[in-house]
Amino acid sequence: MEYYTQLTVLAATAEASADEGILAALGIDWMLLAIQLVAFLVLVWILRKFVYPVFIRIIDEREEKIEASVKAAEIAEQNAESAQENVQALLKEARKEAKEIVATAKDEATAMVDASDKKAKARADKIVADAHDKIEKDVIAARKALHNDTIELVALATEKVVGQITSAQLDKKVIDSAVKEAR
Amino acid sequence: MDKLHISLAAEPIFHIGPVAITNAMILGVFGVAVMLAILFYAARALEQGKRNRFLGLLQWCFEGFLTQAEDIIGDKQTARRIFPLAITMFFTVLITYWVAALPGVGVITWNEIPLFRGLPADLNFTFALAIITVVASQVYAVRKHGFFGNIGRYIKNPIKDPIGAFEGILEFIGEFSRLIALSFRLFGNAFAGEVLLMVILLLTSYAAIVALPLVMVFEIFIGFIQAYVFFVLTLIFTSLALQTHGHDDSHSSSLDHSPADTSKKAAVAE
Numbered sequence: 001m002e003y004y005t006q007l008t009v010l011a012a013t014a015e016a017s018a019d020e021g022i023l024a025a026l027g028i029d030w031m032l033l034a035i036q037l038v039a040f041l042v043l044v045w046i047l048r049k050f051v052y053p054v055f056i057r058i059i060d061e062r063e064e065k066i067e068a069s070v071k072a073a074e075i076a077e078q079n080a081e082s083a084q085e086n087v088q089a090l091l092k093e094a095r096k097e098a099k100e101i102v103a104t105a106k107d108e109a110t111a112m113v114d115a116s117d118k119k120a121k122a123r124a125d126k127i128v129a130d131a132h133d134k135i136e137k138d139v140i141a142a143r144k145a146l147h148n149d150t151i152e153l154v155a156l157a158t159e160k161v162v163g164q165i166t167s168a169q170l171d172k173k174v175i176d177s178a179v180k181e182a183r
Numbered sequence: 184m185d186k187l188h189i190s191l192a193a194e195p196i197f198h199i200g201p202v203a204i205t206n207a208m209i210l211g212v213f214g215v216a217v218m219l220a221i222l223f224y225a226a227r228a229l230e231q232g233k234r235n236r237f238l239g240l241l242q243w244c245f246e247g248f249l250t251q252a253e254d255i256i257g258d259k260q261t262a263r264r265i266f267p268l269a270i271t272m273f274f275t276v277l278i279t280y281w282v283a284a285l286p287g288v289g290v291i292t293w294n295e296i297p298l299f300r301g302l303p304a305d306l307n308f309t310f311a312l313a314i315i316t317v318v319a320s321q322v323y324a325v326r327k328h329g330f331f332g333n334i335g336r337y338i339k340n341p342i343k344d345p346i347g348a349f350e351g352i353l354e355f356i357g358e359f360s361r362l363i364a365l366s367f368r369l370f371g372n373a374f375a376g377e378v379l380l381m382v383i384l385l386l387t388s389y390a391a392i393v394a395l396p397l398v399m400v401f402e403i404f405i406g407f408i409q410a411y412v413f414f415v416l417t418l419i420f421t422s423l424a425l426q427t428h429g430h431d432d433s434h435s436s437s438l439d440h441s442p443a444d445t446s447k448k449a450a451v452a453e
Contacts (some may be wrong), residue, residue: 024192025191025192026191026192026194026306027190027191027193027305027306027307028306028307028310029203031201031202031203032193032202032203032205032305032307033307033310033311033314035202036208036211036305036307036308036311037311037314037315040271040275040311040315041315043215043219043271043275044267044268044271045218047219047267047271048220048267050223050226051222051223051226052266052267052270053223053259054226054229054230055225055226055242055245055246056249058229058242059242059245059246059249082212133360135331152287176426181398
């Protein structure tokens with residue numbers, strides 16, 4: 001395929017420049033310019049009247065919604081902050097109360113332990129005292145029993161050794177003296 | 184296609200009375216119709232509470248641009264007043280640029296003239312947009328500073344403030360340079376894009392099936408960039424026109440700056 005170019009532009013420009021001026025060479029026609037100018041202004045008017053308000057209204061509505069959401073979020077944040085502060089205050093109070101309760105409990109426990117100690121000590125002392133009394137009594141009883149048994153034993157022994165029956169008075173004298181000696 | 188037909192000007196296809204209907208206007212009307220269909224569908228669907236991905240994307244873009252406009256202008260109320268103009272420029276440039284990248288544009292001919300041509304590749308259209316931008320910024324400036332206050336931005340007493348007077352002249356020239364810069368940037372990009380598509384089509388022949396889509400995607404990207412640049416510059420020029428100058432102490436605000444700063448900002452923006 002054979003190509004050839006027809007560069008009308010240069011020739012046309014040169015001719016037009018010479019004959020009608022540079023504006024005509026560039027294709028500027030005042031009537032067309034005016035028509036396009038007016039047509040464009042009409043286009044702007046139509047769009048400004050019928051189209052753009054819809055877009056702008058939607059944008060404004062969305063902006064309002066966003067602003068309202070931001071305000072709501074700020075209020076929620078403030079509420080959350082105040083709630084947090086309340087929680088902190090309550091926690092602080094609760095901790096204080098808990099400390100007081102613990103301290104009171106400790107005191108009471110200490111008092112109870114002291115009382116128990118005292119009671120236990122008193123009881124233990126009593127038990128020990130009772131035990132001492134009982135032991136003393138037992139010892140006395142044992143001594144008495146031993147004494148009696150010894151008397152009987154000595155009497156029997158003496159009876160057997162002496163082989164004679166003595167009066168009870170004599171026996172007692174003899175026995176007592178024997179016991180004293182034995183001691 | 185065996186000819187490379189390049190014309191700097193949009194070419195008339197037919198006439199309605201004295202008005203020549205150019206190939207750029209035909210595709211422009213189609214592009215604007217598509218844009219209106221999309222926007223009206225979106226507005227109606229949103230009003231009915233419908234939600235889908237496309238509507239979400241459109242709404243997301245719209246909201247992003249509105250936020251950007253408010254950031255650039257500084258004052259929410261003024262930003263919302265100028266926003267419809269700026270966003271319409273964005274959508275119009277975007278859609279008409281994109282439809283110019285469709286297959287068939289520049290190829291289908293009528294009496295050896297391409298039947299379709301991208302609207303942004305018509306200097307009449309880009310110049311009209313630039314005029315509207317500059318005039319709108321002046322209107323808003325007059326509303327804010329008053330007629331003489333606005334004139335005072337450009338004309339200063341050279342004896343009292345020689346530097347300010349010089350800067351005023353530069354500012355005045357700057358307004359015209361903005362007009363030229365806005366219109367020729369968009370026109371140049373769109374025109375170059377169309378020529379590029381034609382050249383690629385001619386050079387690659389049957390391989391154009393593979394090559395053209397890549398360039399078309401690139402053109403779509405460039406179209407978005409150009410539309411966005413036009414949108415942002417419209418807002419910046421308005422913002423610069425609205426800013427109070429340091430000499431006006433009674434009305435000074437946080438946006439106060441010297442005329443030199445204004446020129447620098449505009450230059451940086453351009």
